[in-house]
Amino acid sequence: MELTLLARQPFIFHHAVRSHGWYQLAPFEYDEQAGVLHYVLRLGSGKVRELRLNAAPGGVKLETGGKLTRAEVAELEQKVTWMLGLEMDFTDFYAAARGEPKLAHVTEKAYGRVLRSPTLFEDVLKTILTTNTLWAATKRMNLNLIEAYGEPEPASGKKAFPTPAAIAAGSPEALRETVRVGYRAPSIYELAERVASGEMPLEALKTSHLPTLELRKELLKIKGVGPYAAANLLMILGRSDFIPVDSWALKIVSHEWHGGEPVTPAQVEAHFEKWGNFKGLAFWFWDWSYQG
């Protein structure tokens, strides 16, 4: 099966994919040379399919194998549209960025979209796996999680990201010992249980009209989600009023404006205060002098 999905312009597939590190986290896999983003998706019907996405005139070409019903194709379209933010409009951000040399590139590069997973559950778990650890460990824990609880695509054997029910059917001990998530195990297990039981309607937050501050409060109620993780998830949800301040953010801001001297999260926020609702976007796509 093959189809093309149109994106609101401007849209550059490669820049949408490379917007942050998510493309390196399974079940995403990005073949940079070929410009193809792979993703193993579990459909609502339970079928698991590997998707192949690449740039097409005006948007994205989507390919996958095996027969699908009309409803499954519609689900695929809806999920890919969400993952790549195909309908998102950044006109106001581009207008605000005009005149700022450090953001001069954003319109030309069609920056603004942030690659996301098909479910918020997956993005919350992945965000928790980025906290208090190094990127290599995040990738490994995520891989272990998929290996332990993901369902395989029949043809390739590649596994999809686990459902909340699959993780909830395990135990915090298994998460700690097999998936090696350490002290994060109780938080991850509790989240999976609450989402699987319907107690926490996490996916509803994707279309929530709550003011950003209220949405942030909801995210902070999740165990393992603090200020950094909440800001990261807000960015994923298309709200950029907060900056995900991690150790890297402190470092680049310190080099940008403070001669390498230590800075606080409040100072990071202060530097971007004037960008208001676009604070997170301005920070995320800033042309930083320090590259590490």
Added chain:
DNA sequence: GGTAGACCTGGACGC
């Protein structure tokens, strides 16, 4: 509201 210390893993390093 601010701060200190514990929570874990795995890589780097010294012996």
Added chain:
DNA sequence: GCGTCCAGGTCTACC
């Protein structure tokens, strides 16, 4: 091969 140190956000207790 073993032991020690370190990096990385969140949570809890305490002031």
